[in-house]
Amino acid sequence: MNYIDPHIHMVSRTTDDYETLAKMGCVAVSEPAFWAGYDRGSVEGFRDYFEQLTAFEPKRAGWYGVQHFTWLCINAKEAENVALSREVIAMIPEFLDRPGVLGIGEIGLNKNTRNEATVFLEHVELALKTGEQLLIHTPHLEDKHQGTRMIIDMLAGDARVDRRRVLIDHVEEHTVRPVLEAGFWAGMTLYPVSKCTPARAVDIVEMYGPERLLVNSAGDWGPSKPTAVPDFILEMRRRGHDEALIRRVVYDNPLTFFRQSRGFRFTPR
Amino acid sequence: MSDIPPARPVAATFENEFLPVRAKLLEVAAALDRLDRGAGELDEAAAARRALLVDAVQLLAQSCDATHTDRAERLQLLFSRAYDADWRQAFEV
Incomplete structure (x- = not known):
């Protein structure tokens, strides 16, 4: 089955991974900007990173027939440096008109601090001024519930935010309901230990239905599996779900969400 | 939420889940035993x-x-x- 991985950090993966993804049916990926494993020291470091995301990664993906899209921001882990964050936010518009840029992301919270909230709101302001969609990271483990509620508070407190153009990612059993009920898109990340397993993600589809639900691998430089979405597809099939339902979650839904971005040009295989 | 898929028969679900759940419970039991065997406080x-x-x-x-x-x-x-x-x-x- 053709599928789209709406959240995967391919700069951390090998070219062999692109080949494997293509063999597994992946036709497109979207890659949010994220933390490199260390705090970058200057705005020029981010400019180089955005160049890689918008120029080289689409080329590398294209070698295997995979279409590459991206999102730009400074990650929440680096938001404690508010001065640098503001420099990066001011620089992002240089890249927003490049092909394949879908919006601002993955912004969000990490430890739910005041500085993180400040930088989050300034990213949202940029997205509203430039008409961009938003892709939002929610915190890990014990911080996820609090952080997700804080993110919903901030977005719901701004009447200019079109919730149909916002994806709140890494939802789990205790956060998916408030995200969907508030009218946002919800992403389920399949990780080997933290976040969702394929079985629990299928449980969530069974309990809430497929509307505004996405599933992704968030494959990166840490423990993660870039082919996790096919694991989800297999678990759906193992439970006897219709191919149309599976396709809706792993292909139709990402397309529906991405088509709202002015930088989205997709050629079906 | 709309389009919620129909529930699967419980008997089939049970047969699929029994052994994996049994295995996971054993892992939890063994891990708690491991903690109790640990030295110190x-x-x-x-x-x-x-x-x-x-x-x-x-x-x-x-x-x-x-x-x-x-x-x-x-x-x-x-x-x-x-x-x-x-x-x-x-x-x-």
Whole structure:
């Protein structure tokens, strides 16, 4: 089955991974900007990173027939440096008109601090001024519930935010309901230990239905599996779900969400 | 939410899940035994987290009905920091 991985950090993966993804049916990926494993020291470091995301990664993906899209921001882990964050936010518009840029992301919270909230709101302001969609990271483990509620508070407190153009990612059993009920898109990340397993993600589809639900691998430089979405597809099939339902979650839904971005040009295989 | 797929027959689900659940419960039991065999004492913060594991096991044993299955959600909340609805005033953002 053709599928789209709406959240995967391919700069951390090998070219062999692109080949494997293509063999597994992946036709497109979207890659949010994220933390490199260390705090970058200057705005020029981010400019180089955005160049890689918008120029080289689409080329590398294209070698295997995979279409590459991206999102730009400074990650929440680096938001404690508010001065640098503001420099990066001011620089992002240089890249927003490049092909394949879908919006601002993955912004969000990490430890739910005041500085993180400040930088989050300034990213949202940029997205509203430039008409961009938003892709939002929610915190890990014990911080996820609090952080997700804080993110919903901030977005719901701004009447200019079109919730149909916002994806709140890494939802789990205790956060998916408030995200969907508030009218946002919800992403389920399949990780080997933290976040969702394929079985629990299928449980969530069974309990809430497929509307505004996405599933992704968030494959990166840490423990993660870039082919996790096919694991989800297999678990759906193992439970006897219709191919149309599976396709809706792993292909139709990402397309529906991405088509709202002015930088989205997709050629079906 | 719309388009919720129909529930699968419980008998088939049980046959699929029995052995994996049995295996996972054994892993939990063995891990708790491992903790109890450990030398020395946990500090206060770690002991509080250890108590959460016991609370979680008790939560698993609580009954649910077919229309209200939320053990996973409640387990997640058990391991979560509390949400303060007045956080914006505290942060002044």
